[in-house]
Amino acid sequence: MPELPEVRAAAKRLDKAATGKTVAAVKTFHPALRRKLSPQRARIAKGQRIVSIERRGKHQLLHLEKGDAIVTHFRMNGDWEIGKTSDPLHRFARAAIELTDGTRISLVDLRALSQITIDREGESTVPKLGLDAASPDLTAEHLKEALSKRKIGIKPALMDQSVLAGLGNIYAAEALWLAEISPKAPASKVPMPKLEKLVDAIKFVVGPKSKLASRYTEKGAAKHRLAVYDREGQPCRRCGGEIARITQAGRSTYFCPGCQR
Numbered sequence: 053m054p055e056l057p058e059v060r061a062a063a064k065r066l067d068k069a070a071t072g073k074t075v076a077a078v079k080t081f082h083p084a085l086r087r088k089l090s091p092q093r094a095r096i097a098k099g100q101r102i103v104s105i106e107r108r109g110k111h112q113l114l115h116l117e118k119g120d121a122i123v124t125h126f127r128m129n130g131d132w133e134i135g136k137t138s139d140p141l142h143r144f145a146r147a148a149i150e151l152t153d154g155t156r157i158s159l160v161d162l163r164a165l166s167q168i169t170i171d172r173e174g175e176s177t178v179p180k181l182g183l184d185a186a187s188p189d190l191t192a193e194h195l196k197e198a199l200s201k202r203k204i205g206i207k208p209a210l211m212d213q214s215v216l217a218g219l220g221n222i223y224a225a226e227a228l229w230l231a232e233i234s235p236k237a238p239a240s241k242v243p244m245p246k247l248e249k250l251v252d253a254i255k256f257v258v259g260p261k262s263k264l265a266s267r268y269t270e271k272g273a274a275k276h277r278l279a280v281y282d283r284e285g286q287p288c289r290r291c292g293g294e295i296a297r298i299t300q301a302g303r304s305t306y307f308c309p310g311c312q313r
């Protein structure tokens with residue numbers, strides 16, 4: 053489940069492989085992705101130089117020289133596979149960006165839930181996003197304001213990309229554990245000292261120097277380092293209590309009822 057740190061790492065690989073190069077073709081191989089990007093629409097990108105890569109929340113944008121942008125989102129399982137156009141296509145390649153130097157950037161996704169589209173200059177299919185979770189501008193005051201009208205639990209509120217961009221199920225749970233906040237706490241009523249702890253925790257889990265994040269990007273290696281996520285029934289590393297799992301907004305939430313109050 054790619055969240056901000058994984059998407060940041062993916063965008064870095066994309067930048068290295070694509071920036072400054074020219075698009076030969078953008079191809080979609082799966083009908084679900086083709087619905088959002090028809091072959092005719094994909095032709096807009098052909099012959100355009102990729103001027104920069106931008107990560108916006110969990111979206112990755114390839115800005116093109118004429119002001120258009122290739123907009124991608126990994127959703128639950130997506131990732132880039134970077135190779136050559138002469139390589140055999142990955143079994144789960146759902147789309148590919150081919151460059152004139154022979155580089156092929158495949159969007160690989162077992163479940164084909166990823167998205168790729170092209171925005172013309174002035175258009176944007178990226179929804180309105182809150183402040184980036186890794187932004188240095190993130191403060192407790194900012195978070196208080198962003199949460200002030202949210203009549204939901206703090207955990208689903210943190211995953212709402214219009215509140216804060218980049219956090220998903222894993223890091224929202226980990227940050228709440230670090231800050232000792234119950235995921236069920238009403239989002240608009242979390243007191244200021246707790247929000248201060250929460251902001252520090254968010255910066256720890258998604259920040260550029262996050263040890264947790266760098267471990268997590270090693271393909272699941274960090275799963276063992278996570279404090280609560282996917283650890284139902286196991287002992288809490290802080291209080292020894294048993295990690296519980298509940299469902300919030302249709303998603304599993306892992307937390308320690310002993311020390312997250």
Ligand SMILES: [Zn+2]
Binds near residue numbers: 291308312
């Ligand atoms: Zn605990």
